[in-house]
Amino acid sequence: xxxxxxxxxxxxxxxxxxxxxxxxxxxxxxxxxxxxxxxxxxxxxxxxxxxxxxxxxxxxxxxxxxxxxxxxxxxxxxxxxxxxxxxxxxxxxxxxxxxxxxxxxxxxxxxxxxxxxxxxxxxxxxxxxxxxxxxxxxxxxxxxxxxxxxxxxxxxxxxxxxxxxxxxxxxxxxxxxxxxxxxxxxxxxxxxxxxxxxxxxxxxxxxxxxxxxxxxxxxxxxxxxxxxxxxxxxxxxxxxxxxxxxxxxxxxxxxxxxxxxxxxxxxxxxxxxxxxxxxxxxxxxxxxxxxxxxxxxxxxxxxxxxxxxxxxxxxxxxxxxxxxxxxxxxxxxxxxxxxxxxxxxxxxxxxxxxxxxxxxxxxxxxxxxxxxxxxxxxxxxxxxxxxxxxxxxxxxxxxxxxxxxxxxxxxxxxxxxxxxxxx
Ligand SMILES: Cc1ncc(COP(=O)(O)O)c(C=O)c1O
Numbered sequence: 001x002x003x004x005x006x007x008x009x010x011x012x013x014x015x016x017x018x019x020x021x022x023x024x025x026x027x028x029x030x031x032x033x034x035x036x037x038x039x040x041x042x043x044x045x046x047x048x049x050x051x052x053x054x055x056x057x058x059x060x061x062x063x064x065x066x067x068x069x070x071x072x073x074x075x076x077x078x079x080x081x082x083x084x085x086x087x088x089x090x091x092x093x094x095x096x097x098x099x100x101x102x103x104x105x106x107x108x109x110x111x112x113x114x115x116x117x118x119x120x121x122x123x124x125x126x127x128x129x130x131x132x133x134x135x136x137x138x139x140x141x142x143x144x145x146x147x148x149x150x151x152x153x154x155x156x157x158x159x160x161x162x163x164x165x166x167x168x169x170x171x172x173x174x175x176x177x178x179x180x181x182x183x184x185x186x187x188x189x190x191x192x193x194x195x196x197x198x199x200x201x202x203x204x205x206x207x208x209x210x211x212x213x214x215x216x217x218x219x220x221x222x223x224x225x226x227x228x229x230x231x232x233x234x235x236x237x238x239x240x241x242x243x244x245x246x247x248x249x250x251x252x253x254x255x256x257x258x259x260x261x262x263x264x265x266x267x268x269x270x271x272x273x274x275x276x277x278x279x280x281x282x283x284x285x286x287x288x289x290x291x292x293x294x295x296x297x298x299x300x301x302x303x304x305x306x307x308x309x310x311x312x313x314x315x316x317x318x319x320x321x322x323x324x325x326x327x328x329x330x331x332x333x334x335x336x337x338x339x340x341x342x343x344x345x346x347x348x349x350x351x352x353x354x355x356x357x358x359x360x361x362x363x364x365x366x367x368x369x370x371x372x373x374x375x376x377x378x379x380x381x382x383x384x385x386x387x388x389x390x391x392x393x394x395x396x397x398x399x400x401x402x403x404x405x406x407x408x409x410x411x412x413x414x415x416x417x418x419x420x421x422x423x
Pocket of ligand 1: 068069133134135136137162208210211212213234235236237255
């Protein structure tokens with residue numbers, strides 16, 4: 001979608017931010033012959049009570065969720081969505097019920113795009129697409145759209161499991177060359193760009209900007225050797241965590257479920273001249289031109305997810321934009337890495353210091369037999385999802401934008417106590 005609206009369209013600015021709770025009316029008991037199947041919701045009804053729509057620091061009832069994704073979302077966003085769930089503003093219905101072609105949803109998707117453009121200062125010759133299929137679908141969509149045939153060479157830098165998966169998928173639709181792999185060093189590094197043996201004919205150079213599993217993050221970006229090639233980045237796990245010079249990239253793609261919304265939305269930011277020459281075999285749903293020409297509304301989009309992303313973008317703007325967001329992320333990450341580095345080896349982060357992720361912090365315990373105990377004790381203190389990915393083991397604390405500083409402070413204080421008990 002290429003639009004030039006202001007980030008806050010006046011018709012939305014004039015609306016109230018928080019509407020009062022709709023009156024749901026008295027609960028009625030409905031007798032039915034329907035026999036429930038034996039699937040239970042994890043939450044008991046007692047937990048599902050109505051809360052005020054006012055933002056709060058951190059609800060006592062919410063756990064600190066260190067999951068890698070789906071991940072914690074800003075409380076203010078959740079509360080706002082809650083307050084608008086039943087009736088979206090003056091529309092008389094929920095966002096989940098409205099037509100994706102109606103004016104209300106159009107205003108939602110246009111505002112989401114406009115706010116994202118403001119946040120990332122996306123140049124006007126780039127399109128923003130709200131798609132489905134997760135970042136995994138983009139592993140195929142990128143070569144299908146950028147290569148003219150499966151014989152076209154492309155370069156991949158393998159810094160972890162995700163870039164490796166992208167590389168493997170690209171083998172079906174292009175001739176990818178893994179020009180560097182961090183596998184022998186267990187994916188703890190980013191290569192020096194000057195040492196890369198790039199193919200001068202490669203159509204693009206693909207990187208994963210932040211390896212969610214291994215906690216390795218690019219701090220600067222390589223430039224493709226071929227002047228006609230573009231840099232393509234999977235930014236799923238550090239999207240909108242800091243300012244990025246979008247003009248350095250031909251394509252940026254990201255699944256929403258780490259930093260900017262619920263799973264089900266995949267965002268693609270693509271330079272317009274890369275749109276329109278997809279390989280003939282490209283399925284319609286993977287063709288960027290189809291989505292760009294139809295403003296991401298070629299088929300039914302993930303409406304509610306896009307709405308949620310829009311609320312997150314607005315929240316990030318309210319926080320002062322991505323430079324401010326980055327400052328807070330740096331502060332949180334420093335606190336955690338310092339705690340690890342100053343533990344006299346009780347905790348260790350294997351990643352080279354200069355490329356440690358601000359988002360995903362993997363660490364091991366000197367005594368691996370204590371790992372299960374660590375996770376159990378942390379859970380008792382309302383800190384969950386700290387287990388490392390099954391492929392690497394150890395621990396991993398994902399501290400995305402929405403993880404409050406208090407959550408990191410609490411984790412660090414727990415780590416110190418745990419060490420004192422077990423060292
Ligand atoms: C960096 C990265 N790329 C790709 C993916 C795959 O994303 P999806 O599950 O949305 O397909 C993930 C998922 O965690 C990821 O972290």
